[in-house]
Amino acid sequence: xxxxxxxxxxxxxxxxxxxxxxxxxxxxxxxxxxxxxxxxxxxxxxxxxxxxxxxxxxxxxxxxxxxxxxxxxxxxxxxxxxxxxxxxxxxxxxxxxxxxxxxxxxxxxxxxxxxxxxxxxxxxxxxxxxxxxxxxxxxxxxxxxxxxxxxxxxxxxxxxxxxxxxxxxxxxxxxxxxxxxxxxxxxxxxxxxxxxxxxxxxxxxxxxxxxxxxxxxxxxxxxxxxxxxxxxxxxxxxxxxxxxxxxxxxxxxxxxxxxxxxxxxxxxxxxxxxxxxxxxxxxxxxxxxxxxxxxxxxxxxxxxxxxx
Numbered sequence: 001x002x003x004x005x006x007x008x009x010x011x012x013x014x015x016x017x018x019x020x021x022x023x024x025x026x027x028x029x030x031x032x033x034x035x036x037x038x039x040x041x042x043x044x045x046x047x048x049x050x051x052x053x054x055x056x057x058x059x060x061x062x063x064x065x066x067x068x069x070x071x072x073x074x075x076x077x078x079x080x081x082x083x084x085x086x087x088x089x090x091x092x093x094x095x096x097x098x099x100x101x102x103x104x105x106x107x108x109x110x111x112x113x114x115x116x117x118x119x120x121x122x123x124x125x126x127x128x129x130x131x132x133x134x135x136x137x138x139x140x141x142x143x144x145x146x147x148x149x150x151x152x153x154x155x156x157x158x159x160x161x162x163x164x165x166x167x168x169x170x171x172x173x174x175x176x177x178x179x180x181x182x183x184x185x186x187x188x189x190x191x192x193x194x195x196x197x198x199x200x201x202x203x204x205x206x207x208x209x210x211x212x213x214x215x216x217x218x219x220x221x222x223x224x225x226x227x228x229x230x231x232x233x234x235x236x237x238x239x240x241x242x243x244x245x246x247x248x249x250x251x252x253x254x255x256x257x258x259x260x261x262x263x264x265x266x267x268x269x270x271x272x273x274x275x276x277x278x279x280x281x282x283x284x285x286x287x288x289x290x291x292x293x294x295x296x297x298x299x300x301x302x303x304x305x306x307x308x
Contacts, residue, residue, distance in 0.1 A: 207262025
């Protein structure tokens with residue numbers, strides 16, 4: 001086996017969507033970071049150094065042309081000595097407008113001023129300009145509903161030093177009334193299972209508690225669902241790895257995000273860890289225990305600590 005390719009991360013995205021936060025997180029991980037260099041020296045910056053490198057590229061870069069960035073990206077991806085990843089940060093227009101209103105900063109592509117329709121016009125112009133980069137991204141990060149600690153956690157999970165080859169899997173539970181998780185690759189609806197919410201003894205508990213687990217698993221449709229669902233994952237995951245997929249987010253939803261989805265997430269994580277997969281568990285709607293961040297359960301943190 002040859003030497004491990006050096007990580008090179010290009011970070012682009014809409015202004016106000018979190019590109020700078022992503023670069024700062026990568027810098028904290030030991031990446032040398034350069035924000036908005038002239039595009040004519042982009043490949044020269046990558047050079048032959050042996051340190052991980054993160055480069056911010058967006059519409060403010062001198063000589064910015066989307067086609068030039070894509071051509072440079074294509075050439076970098078052909079190099080065997082580096083592993084090039086394009087990260088694109090995005091957010092809904094309403095969220096970007098609110099952020100600009102709060103900071104009162106001027107949008108770089110707005111025709112003038114910093115509020116109202118002028119900012120909206122700048123957002124639309126930038127979204128159209130960067131659309132090809134968004135399409136080419138290896139990792140699309142939508143920060144519309146993503147708190148900064150969760151954004152940092154996501155970037156750290158994907159680019160931490162010593163990461164292993166293969167597929168990193170995040171499994172999360174959520175409540176449908178609070179919206180689908182934007183980062184999910186696969187979503188499964190657990191509302192067909194009987195609901196512990198209507199049992200006054202079980203209602204205050206969660207899917208992490210044995211009485212709730214026993215109640216849900218006693219549903220006559222749980223066992224056939226479980227056999228088919230785990231069989232599907234056992235089929236899909238090796239194929240994802242073979243196709244070069246590095247990260248997968250699997251989401252299970254129910255009405256409250258506390259009982260059925262939580263139980264299935266915990267069981268699925270245990271099943272996949274037993275098969276040798278690296279798994280992170282996130283319960284979006286559960287209160288975080290002391291010392292936890294981003295909704296990662298204690299079991300999830302322990303599993304990450306044990307993983308190679």
